[in-house]
Structure formats: C-alpha cells, structure tokens
Amino acid sequence: MQTHSIKSLLNDTVETGTAVEIKGWIRTTRDSKGGFSFLVVHDGSCFDGIQVVANNELDNYDDILKLFTGCSVIVQGDLVESGGKGQKFEIHAKSVEVVGWVENPDTYPVQPKRHTMEFLREVAHLRPRTNTFSAMIRVRNTMAQAVHQYFSQNGYFWLHTPIITASDCEGAGDLFRVSTLDMMNLPKTDKGEIDYSQDFFGKESYLTVSGQLNAETYACALSKVYTFGPTFRAENSHTQRHLAEFWMIEPEVAFADLNDVAQLGEDFLKFLIKKVLENNMDDMKFFNGFVDKTAIQRLETLSDDTFERVNYADALEILKASGRKFDYPVEWGLDLQTEHERFLTEQHFKKPIVVMNYPEEIKPFYMRMNDDGKTVAAMDVLVPGIGEIMGGAQREERLDYLLKRMEQHNLDPAEYKWYTDLRRYGTVPHAGFGAGFERLVSYVTGLSNVRDVIAFPRTPGSAKF
Amino acid sequence: MQTHSIKSLLNDTVETGTAVEIKGWIRTTRDSKGGFSFLVVHDGSCFDGIQVVANNELDNYDDILKLFTGCSVIVQGDLVESGGKGQKFEIHAKSVEVVGWVENPDTYPVQPKRHTMEFLREVAHLRPRTNTFSAMIRVRNTMAQAVHQYFSQNGYFWLHTPIITASDCEGAGDLFRVSTLDMMNLPKTDKGEIDYSQDFFGKESYLTVSGQLNAETYACALSKVYTFGPTFRAENSHTQRHLAEFWMIEPEVAFADLNDVAQLGEDFLKFLIKKVLENNMDDMKFFNGFVDKTAIQRLETLSDDTFERVNYADALEILKASGRKFDYPVEWGLDLQTEHERFLTEQHFKKPIVVMNYPEEIKPFYMRMNDDGKTVAAMDVLVPGIGEIMGGAQREERLDYLLKRMEQHNLDPAEYKWYTDLRRYGTVPHAGFGAGFERLVSYVTGLSNVRDVIAFPRTPGSAKF
Numbered sequence: 028m029q030t031h032s033i034k035s036l037l038n039d040t041v042e043t044g045t046a047v048e049i050k051g052w053i054r055t056t057r058d059s060k061g062g063f064s065f066l067v068v069h070d071g072s073c074f075d076g077i078q079v080v081a082n083n084e085l086d087n088y089d090d091i092l093k094l095f096t097g098c099s100v101i102v103q104g105d106l107v108e109s110g111g112k113g114q115k116f117e118i119h120a121k122s123v124e125v126v127g128w129v130e131n132p133d134t135y136p137v138q139p140k141r142h143t144m145e146f147l148r149e150v151a152h153l154r155p156r157t158n159t160f161s162a163m164i165r166v167r168n169t170m171a172q173a174v175h176q177y178f179s180q181n182g183y184f185w186l187h188t189p190i191i192t193a194s195d196c197e198g199a200g201d202l203f204r205v206s207t208l209d210m211m212n213l214p215k216t217d218k219g220e221i222d223y224s225q226d227f228f229g230k231e232s233y234l235t236v237s238g239q240l241n242a243e244t245y246a247c248a249l250s251k252v253y254t255f256g257p258t259f260r261a262e263n264s265h266t267q268r269h270l271a272e273f274w275m276i277e278p279e280v281a282f283a284d285l286n287d288v289a290q291l292g293e294d295f296l297k298f299l300i301k302k303v304l305e306n307n308m309d310d311m312k313f314f315n316g317f318v319d320k321t322a323i324q325r326l327e328t329l330s331d332d333t334f335e336r337v338n339y340a341d342a343l344e345i346l347k348a349s350g351r352k353f354d355y356p357v358e359w360g361l362d363l364q365t366e367h368e369r370f371l372t373e374q375h376f377k378k379p380i381v382v383m384n385y386p387e388e389i390k391p392f393y394m395r396m397n398d399d400g401k402t403v404a405a406m407d408v409l410v411p412g413i414g415e416i417m418g419g420a421q422r423e424e425r426l427d428y429l430l431k432r433m434e435q436h437n438l439d440p441a442e443y444k445w446y447t448d449l450r451r452y453g454t455v456p457h458a459g460f461g462a463g464f465e466r467l468v469s470y471v472t473g474l475s476n477v478r479d480v481i482a483f484p485r486t487p488g489s490a491k492f
Numbered sequence: 493m494q495t496h497s498i499k500s501l502l503n504d505t506v507e508t509g510t511a512v513e514i515k516g517w518i519r520t521t522r523d524s525k526g527g528f529s530f531l532v533v534h535d536g537s538c539f540d541g542i543q544v545v546a547n548n549e550l551d552n553y554d555d556i557l558k559l560f561t562g563c564s565v566i567v568q569g570d571l572v573e574s575g576g577k578g579q580k581f582e583i584h585a586k587s588v589e590v591v592g593w594v595e596n597p598d599t600y601p602v603q604p605k606r607h608t609m610e611f612l613r614e615v616a617h618l619r620p621r622t623n624t625f626s627a628m629i630r631v632r633n634t635m636a637q638a639v640h641q642y643f644s645q646n647g648y649f650w651l652h653t654p655i656i657t658a659s660d661c662e663g664a665g666d667l668f669r670v671s672t673l674d675m676m677n678l679p680k681t682d683k684g685e686i687d688y689s690q691d692f693f694g695k696e697s698y699l700t701v702s703g704q705l706n707a708e709t710y711a712c713a714l715s716k717v718y719t720f721g722p723t724f725r726a727e728n729s730h731t732q733r734h735l736a737e738f739w740m741i742e743p744e745v746a747f748a749d750l751n752d753v754a755q756l757g758e759d760f761l762k763f764l765i766k767k768v769l770e771n772n773m774d775d776m777k778f779f780n781g782f783v784d785k786t787a788i789q790r791l792e793t794l795s796d797d798t799f800e801r802v803n804y805a806d807a808l809e810i811l812k813a814s815g816r817k818f819d820y821p822v823e824w825g826l827d828l829q830t831e832h833e834r835f836l837t838e839q840h841f842k843k844p845i846v847v848m849n850y851p852e853e854i855k856p857f858y859m860r861m862n863d864d865g866k867t868v869a870a871m872d873v874l875v876p877g878i879g880e881i882m883g884g885a886q887r888e889e890r891l892d893y894l895l896k897r898m899e900q901h902n903l904d905p906a907e908y909k910w911y912t913d914l915r916r917y918g919t920v921p922h923a924g925f926g927a928g929f930e931r932l933v934s935y936v937t938g939l940s941n942v943r944d945v946i947a948f949p950r951t952p953g954s955a956k957f
Contacts, residue, residue: 071714
C-alpha cells in the first residue's frame with residue numbers, strides 16, 4: 028500500500044476507493060456514540076488535515092479512544108468522498124497504528140486552542156505543530172524557493188559570501204566578535220591590547236553585516252550574482268522589526284544603474300508574491316482570516332501596481348506640503364522615518380514607491396555620487412503597511428570618487444585595497460539591493476513580529492533552542 | 493538594440509545578421525596587420541567568450557589597439573557565423589566602447605596565462621575572472637540550485653536553522669565563540685568566571701556546527717524538511733578537506749529509517765550530478781581537460797551505479813581479508829579512516845557504497861540503538877576518489893534510550909529538554925543526513941582543495957576579503 032502526503036490526497040491526485048496509507052499527527056478527535064471516532068490527522072504537507080473515520084470494530088479501538096492532540100499515527104484505509112462540511116475526502120480506516128503517545132496530555136504545551144504568540148515563542152520547538160507556524164513555514168519556503176527561481180531564470184549565480192569577516196565593511200551598527208581566544212587568559216600585546224594575531228584567524232573577526240562588497244567582486248566577472256544567506260546585527264533593539272540574526276538577499280549586477288535595480292526590486296518582489304498566491308492560497312486564507320484581514324488583497328494589489336519612483340527631494344516637498352504633524356523633523360539631510368515612509372506610500376501615493384537619490388551624508392561610502400554633487404544613487408523601496416522593505420544603490424565605480432568618499436568616512440584604503448581593485452581593473456557601472464528576508468515574510472503573511480517568521484529567532488537576551 | 497548574454501548568443505538563440513549588444517570583459521586580444529583587431533569578450537554567463545572583430549574604420553581604433561585582458565567594454569555589432577576554429581558565431585563590431593581600462597597592464601594580477609592555485613587564493617577578489625573559478629562558480633550554482641529543486645520536488649520545506657546557538661549540540665569539535673563583551677573589561681562573576689549573563693544573548697554563545705537537532709523539531713511537525721546553510725568548525729586543520737566555514741545540507745524526514753535515508757542520499761547525489769551534466773558540460777569539459785582527466789566519466793558512472801550497502805562489521809571483514817597493510821588499525825570500535833574508505837569504494841566494490849550500523853561508542857548520542865545493543869543506525873556514503881561524502885543516521889526516537897545515551901555522553905538533560913520533548917509528544921521514527929556542500933563541489937569539479945570551491949575560504953589564520 029502506498030504512503031501518500033495529505034496534500035496529494037486533498038488535491039485530488041488519488042482516485043477515491045483506493046487503499047492508502049498516511050503518516051502524521053492527530054490534531055483533533057471526536058468520538059460519536061454510534062461507535063465511531065473521527066480523527067483529524069495533519070502531516071504538514073498542506074494547511075488542512077484529513078479526517079480519518081475509525082469504527083469500534085478495529086482491534087485497538089480502546090487505544091483509538093485515548094488518542095489526543097499531538098499523538099503520531101499511521102493510518103491505512105480507503106480514500107472516500109466525504110459527506111462532511113468543508114472537506115472533500117476522508118479516509119475510512121482499516122487500521123490506526125499509534126506510533127507515539129503524548130506523555131500527560133493535560134500538560135502538553137500545544138493544546139488544540141488559540142495560544143498567544145508570546146507563549147508559542149517559549150515553546151519554539153513545538154510551535155510548528157500549530158496552524159500559524161506550519162502555514163508560516165510553508166509560505167516562507169515558497170518565498171525562499173522563489174528567490175532562487177527568480178534569479179536562476181534571469182541568469183544570476185547564487186554566491187555564498189563569507190559569514191565570518193575581518194573587516195567591518197560598512198561600519199553598519201554593532202558587530203558580533205568571533206573568537207577562539209581563551210577568555211580567562213587573553214593574550215596581550217606589548218601595548219597592553221588584546222593580541223588578536225593569536226586568534227583563530229590571526230585578526231579581530233566578526234559576523235558579517237552584508238555580503239555586498241564581496242558580491243561586487245563576482246558581479247565584476249560573472250555579470251549577475253546574488254547572495255541569500257544569514258547576516259547579523261548586534262544592536263540592542265527590542266522592536267518587532269529587528270533580529271540579531273536574519274537572512275538577507277543581495278543581488279549585484281554589472282553594467283546596471285539605479286533605475287535598473289529599482290526595476291529589479293519591483294519585479295523580484297512581485298515574482299515572490301505571485302508564487303505565494305499560486306502555491307499557498309490555503310495558508311494565505313488562514314492568515315487572511317486570523318492574522319491580517321487585508322493580507323490577500325494587499326498581495327493581489329501589489330502584484331498589479333506599478334511602483335512609483337520619486338526623488339528624495341520631491342518626497343520631502345510632499346511631506347512638507349502635507350500639513351501633517353510628524354514626530355520626526357522633515358528636513359534635507361535627515362533620513363526618512365517610518366512615519367514619513369508610511370505617509371508617502373499609504374496616504375499620498377497609495378501604492379509601493381521607490382525613493383531615490385538621497386543626500387550623500389546619510390548614505391554609506393560605496394554609493395555613487397550623482398552629478399549634482401550632493402546626492403548619491405541610492406534607493407529604498409517602500410510598501411504600504413510596513414514602510415521600507417528593500418534598499419539599494421548604484422555603486423561608485425570611479426576610483427577617484429570612491430577614494431575620496433572613503434577618506435570622508437575615515438576608512439583605511441589599505442584595508443579596502445581588494446575592493447578598490449575592482450575600480451582599477453576594468454571597472455563597470457554596477458548596482459544592487461539588499462532585502463531582509465524576514466521582513467518580506469512578515470509583509471506577506473501579516474505576522475507583524477519578525478520573531479514569528481523565523482523558526483528560532485535570535486534577539487538580545489535570547490539564543491534559545 | 494537588445495543586450496544579450498554571451499551564453500544566449502553562443503547557444504544559437506539569436507538569428508545571425510541580428511544587430512546585438514554585449515557587455516563584458518576582454519580576455520585576450522590579437523591584432524592583424526590587415527587592420528583588424530580580434531577581441532575575445534567574456535561576461536561569465538557561460539564558459540566561452542565570444543570573438544569580436546573590430547576593424548580600423550572604427551573611430552576609436554587607436555583605443556581598441558590598446559585594449560588588454562581585464563578591460564571592460566560594450567560592443568555593438570552584427571552577429572555572424574564564424575569562420576574561425578572552435579567558435580560558431582562572432583560579432584562584427586560597429587562600435588566598441590571602452591568602459592574601464594586596466595591600470596598598468598604589466599602588474600594586473602590576472603594575466604592571460606596559467607596561475608598557481610596558491611597565487612589565485614591571494615587574489616580571491618579577482619580569481620572569478622579566470623576560467624577555473626568562473627567555471628567553478630557556475631557548477632557550484634547549478635548544484636546549489638539543484639539542492640533546492642530536488643527537495644522541493646519531493647515535498648521538503650527549506651528550514652533556516654539558527655547560526656548562533658547557546659548549546660554545543662553534538663560536542664563536535666571546537667567552537668567559535670560569539671560575543672559582544674568588551675574584551676578589555678570582561679565582566680566577572682563572584683567566582684571569578686566570565687559573566688556571560690551580561691553578554692548579548694545572556695549566555696555563552698557559539699557558531700553552529702549543525703542544524704540537525706533544530707531540524708528534527710520541524711520534521712516532527714512538517715514531516716520533511718532540509719537545511720542548507722553555513723556551519724562552522726574551529727579546528728586547527730590545514731588539510732585540503734577542511735574549512736572553518738562551510739555550507740551544509742541536512743534533510744530530516746519523519747517516519748523514515750536508516751534505509752530510507754541511505755536511498756535519499758543516493759537519489760540526491762545522483763540528481764545533483766545529472767543537473768551538472770545537463771547544464772554545465774562546457775565547464776565540465778574544462779575541468780576534464782585541465783583539472784581531472786576522469787571528471788566527466790566519474791560523474792557519468794556514478795549516476796548509473798547503484799550504491800552498494802554494507803554493514804560496518806562486514807566492511808571490517810573485507811578490510812581484514814584484503815591482505816592490505818593499512819597505516820591505521822582495522823578493529824571493531826575504531827572509525828574507518830580515509831585509506832580504508834577508499835580501499836572499500838575504489839578497490840573492492842569499485843562503486844559508491846553506504847557503510848551502515850557503526851559501533852555506538854564512536855557515534856553521537858542521538859543515533860538510534862540497534863537491537864544488537866552494540867551498534868547504532870548510522871551510515872556514511874563513500875565515493876571513489878574521495879571517501880566519505882555524506883553521513884547520516886536514524887535518530888533515537890525512544891525517550892528512555894535517548895536519556896540513557898545522553899547520560900553516557902555526560903550531557904545535561906535540562907539543556908536538551910526541548911530536544912527530548914520531541915520524544916515525549918507524539919514521537920516518530922525519523923532520520924536524516926548531512927552533506928558538506930564544498931566536498932560535493934570538490935568531488936564534482938575535481939578541484940581537490942576545498943579552498944578553491946568557495947568564493948572566499950575561511951581557514952586558520954585567514955579571513956581575508
């Protein structure tokens with residue numbers, strides 16, 4: 028007898044009347060007085076479980092009556108059309124083998140009821156057994172696969188940039204140090220400083236904050252590359268939007284300018300969303316019903332909208348002319364805050380926008396100086412409901428400009444020799460963006476806390492499991 | 493005029509006579525006395541470049557004569573059939589725009605000649621401009637995409653397990669500490685020990701050595717998951733086979749036993765190899781010609797062979813009966829060494845083999861105890877030319893056995909409460925394997941040093957770039 032995933036049975040790929048086997052976990056049980064037990068079994072392959080009807084003629088019916096949420100079973104029986112509401116098929120069991128019981132059902136943490144997200148974070152090893160988290164991981168998987176599909180179909184190569192790095196490439200936020208030195212017997216130099224030459228890599232080393240600079244080296248040889256890997260911020264942020272460890276996607280394209288990557292970002296985001304709408308409508312209906320009533324409509328709208336492009340300077344004018352009172356000032360040379368971003372995308376344009384050409388003083392050294400001498404070719408993609416969802420730039424490909432910007436940022440050119448080499452040897456205009464994957468999943472599912480869109484979140488004070 | 497990748501032009505997707513644009517880098521130049529310059533331009537989209545014929549009627553012909561390996565150009569012209577040997581198409585240029593020169597061609601590190609691998613590691617930011625490394629990254633990309641394709645097509649979900657962890661899950665080798673403590677002012681407890689409660693995560697934290705234990709939690713809810721992410725070993729190994737940072741693939745399957753994952757490993761490996769043979773024959777021909785004369789034949793043979801399964805006990809008998817003199821002893825309770833592995837797969841079976849059921853004392857605590865009470869359900873997949881390429885096991889799903897094994901391994905059950913919970917609540921037989929991605933790429937390409945199959949290798953003393 029063939030074992031089937033519940034998804035394949037519910038998707039009508041097996042003829043009714045066929046003898047089938049399924050393996051999974053009990054979600055709910057209900058016993059009728061007529062000598063029947065109704066078991067809903069999930070295996071995670073899709074949102075729904077399948078109903079198994081077991082009658083009291085089965086040898087182990089006494090055991091079946093004791094089944095509880097979380098127990099694991101192997102069921103053999105006939106697939107039949109279901110008379111029940113909301114289900115097309117069910118299985119009439121010929122055998123129900125109990126594989127694993129639940130020790131003390133009363134204290135099983137994942138009872139068949141609604142739990143708070145805070146509680147479920149405390150049992151992150153069991154939360155994939157809930158509707159919310161199994162739906163989340165399926166949607167997340169679809170999006171992650173779509174990342175690779177999108178770039179592969181468009182001629183990009185996936186590049187694994189280093190996780191451990193000996194240079195703080197962007198000076199972006201606080202860094203995690205990576206070391207094997209004995210903390211109780213730290214080696215010191217003559218000057219009394221820590222002697223990192225004795226550390227594993229012979230230098231002070233950190234977890235990466237971005238693979239971009241490394242990706243540029245391969246883009247300047249293979250034309251189109253992207254990274255999709257973990258990145259780190261040792262910021263003491265306790266917001267819904269920050270993780271200490273998160274996954275980032277960073278395409279980098281040779282012979283591309285700012286407009287090219289603005290378009291790339293738009294196409295990429297729409298591709299991901301279409302894949303979710305194609306493959307995960309059952310999961311999205313759940314999110315739409317229980318997490319965010321606008322989830323599906325929001326995705327459908329976004330995949331049809333053309334993103335509006337607006338210069339930073341013009342965005343400032345719109346904000347000033349709005350008559351709104353913002354908490355943070357609106358002024359040339361200051362970055363846009365979430366309240367500004369959300370006003371622009373939700374109230375003014377009522378669609379996703381790309382804000383372009385920011386003042387150079389608020390952007391990193393590697394962004395390309397525009398001809399106006401005061402802005403750089405930077406962009407942020409903002410979407411309704413969340414604000415910034417990706418950020419990118421054209422890179423400074425002119426050696427003299429780049430060296431000058433590095434000097435302004437107090438960076439040591441010797442440390443970045445390899446990076447500036449790209450401008451010495453066959454330099455090309457090139458551009459790319461970075462998108463935090465968890466923010467994308469948060470946006471798509473409506474799960475507003477990024478701790479709930481990754482299996483085991485790392486945040487200040489917590490590296491559990 | 494449309495811009496084309498060189499791959500699309502060489503693959504016969506554009507009609508001859510069409511006006512085309514390409515963007516890339518000069519690999520070689522040759523000037524004829526007849527007033528022609530022949531430029532071979534690469535863009536990384538495929539192994540070969542395309543020949544561009546520029547004649548002295550072009551405005552900037554003086555510049556074209558100065559072009560050198562590494563210069564970047566944009567070429568417009570007509571695609572025509574080539575009379576030259578070894579190339580089907582060439583471009584007759586109407587314009588050759590020089591985008592980026594090479595500063596001082598005499599000292600450009602990547603001259604058009606053969607370089608040593610050691611030298612190229614010193615210029616890892618430029619080595620993708622060579623045949624070897626652009627071919628490597630294309631093959632690596634095909635294999636990485638194939639990992640996702642294989643598991644997606646078979647109903648697995650990609651799970652991102654944590655990189656930073658507060659538990660040394662397997663006690664596997666040395667660990668990298670992750671910390672934000674001020675090394676010059678380390679907080680101490682009353683007992684004079686480092687006070688990690690003041691560190692970022694409130695506990696001593698490390699880089700992960702495996703995502704397996706975390707993956708088990710999701711397999712026990714979603715049935716089939718896999719990880720594909722970076723893992724770390726702080727071992728002071730200077731061999732060709734070791735990196736401090738490498739990428740690992742770890743599928744984990746509920747309701748699966750050791751034989752199931754032996755088959756999974758075989759199918760998975762063959763799928764990857766077939767994808768490379770389908771998509772990267774040009775790159776593989778290069779490796780076959782210049783790196784490993786048996787590369788293509790080895791892959792073709794492997795994808796046809798059925799992997800032989802042999803018990804560890806029987807493998808010992810074969811080794812003992814071989815009459816061979818090995819450097820390391822062959823004895824029950826000792827792990828197989830590379831010399832043993834290679835004898836078995838290369839000399840005895842002459843095909844890939846799966847060695848199964850190892851003595852429990854040489855395997856980690858989580859592997860399932862066999863009925864014989866002395867072996868565990870572990871397996872290693874060995875291939876000719878390299879030895880072990882993946883290792884897996886059925887996990888101990890019985891709580892009492894698991895707790896006993898943890899006690900034998902001096903592990904604190906309280907630290908692993910979450911892991912043992914999987915055996916308290918609906919436990920199921922489950923199994924999985926781990927495959928180091930760089931070893932797979934090394935095997936496929938024939939590049940014997942794993943430093944040469946990842947863009948920026950991390951090894952003791954080196955975290956450059």
